[in-house]
Amino acid sequence: xxISQLAYYYALRTIARTEVADSINERVRKYGxxxxxxxxxxxxxxxxxxxxxxxxxxxxxxxxxxxxFEYSWETLYxxxxxxxxxxxxxxxxxxxxxxxxQGLALGKPSNGKTHLTLNWIExxxxxTYLRGGALLPILACAEEYAKLxxxxxxxxxxxxxxxxxxxxxxxxxKLPKVxxxxxxxxxxxxxxxxx
Amino acid sequence: xxxxxxxxxAASSVHADDELQNAIAAATERAAEVYSNGRxxxxxxxxxxxxxxxxxxxxxxxxxxxxxxEDDDGCLDVAA
Numbered sequence: 001x002x003i004s005q006l007a008y009y010y011a012l013r014t015i016a017r018t019e020v021a022d023s024i025n026e027r028v029r030k031y032g033x034x035x036x037x038x039x040x041x042x043x044x045x046x047x048x049x050x051x052x053x054x055x056x057x058x059x060x061x062x063x064x065x066x067x068x069f070e071y072s073w074e075t076l077y078x079x080x081x082x083x084x085x086x087x088x089x090x091x092x093x094x095x096x097x098x099x100x101x102q103g104l105a106l107g108k109p110s111n112g113k114t115h116l117t118l119n120w121i122e123x124x125x126x127x128t129y130l131r132g133g134a135l136l137p138i139l140a141c142a143e144e145y146a147k148l149x150x151x152x153x154x155x156x157x158x159x160x161x162x163x164x165x166x167x168x169x170x171x172x173x174k175l176p177k178v179x180x181x182x183x184x185x186x187x188x189x190x191x192x193x194x195x
Numbered sequence: 196x197x198x199x200x201x202x203x204x205a206a207s208s209v210h211a212d213d214e215l216q217n218a219i220a221a222a223t224e225r226a227a228e229v230y231s232n233g234r235x236x237x238x239x240x241x242x243x244x245x246x247x248x249x250x251x252x253x254x255x256x257x258x259x260x261x262x263x264x265e266d267d268d269g270c271l272d273v274a275a
Contacts (some may be wrong), residue, residue: 012225123254137258
């Protein structure tokens with residue numbers, strides 16, 4: 001893993017997040033929407049995010065919502081960072097003067113970068129949870145990153161509530177000889193494939 | 196200074212190459228290519244009426260790879 005590979009993909013992820021942040025800001029400026037998408041920061045997963053997820057999120061786990069994953073976000077993050085082209089996102093929101101972690105996501109592109117798969121997503125179930133939902137910024141960032149990589153589609157593997165992804169343009173499909181359930185969306189990309 | 200002298204100087208001087216800067220420049224160039232016809236993110240594609248009424252309070256937003264930490268098909272290139 002070379003420093004230039006790490007920097008290249010880090011820069012692409014940053015660009016993807018910036019494009020999505022700009023598009024949300026533009027929408028909010030023109031039409032409003034701060035009630036569901038205001039005060040957000042889209043950034044990489046870091047120690048602060050991992051600590052927040054470990055300490056704060058479990059306080060709101062429950063049978064009617066979500067009981068956490070088998071693996072910690074620290075373990076998942078460490079696993080995914082082995083590929084320089086991995087996808088990550090931490091969504092923070094300023095709520096009543098406090099910085100609240102609203103969502104985390106991890107994914108990775110295929111070897112030939114024909115698709116980007118989202119493997120892990122979790123959102124906050126605290127009373128301060130994001131009313132506009134964590135899926136919109138997560139899927140938007142994943143799609144922009146996929147375009148930058150030259151991918152043709154974004155896949156979501158093992159979504160707990162697959163119907164909720166339909167309004168974002170995702171459809172179920174089955175991969176032959178492969179376990180797990182998938183959603184996919186073709187993305188517009190006429191700009192070739194990189195690296 | 197003449198061209199010949201410049202060439203002599205270039206041949207004998209030391210150059211620094213910054214891998215980080217080169218990588219960031221390559222990423223920026225790629226972004227310029229992708230966004231040469233403008234930006235259209237998922238957010239941009241939401242109809243205005245839907246944006247104004249946007250409510251995702253019941254989105255569960257949980258994805259948990261059933262293969263856990265195993266390397267899975269995510270690395271395979273498939274035609275959907």
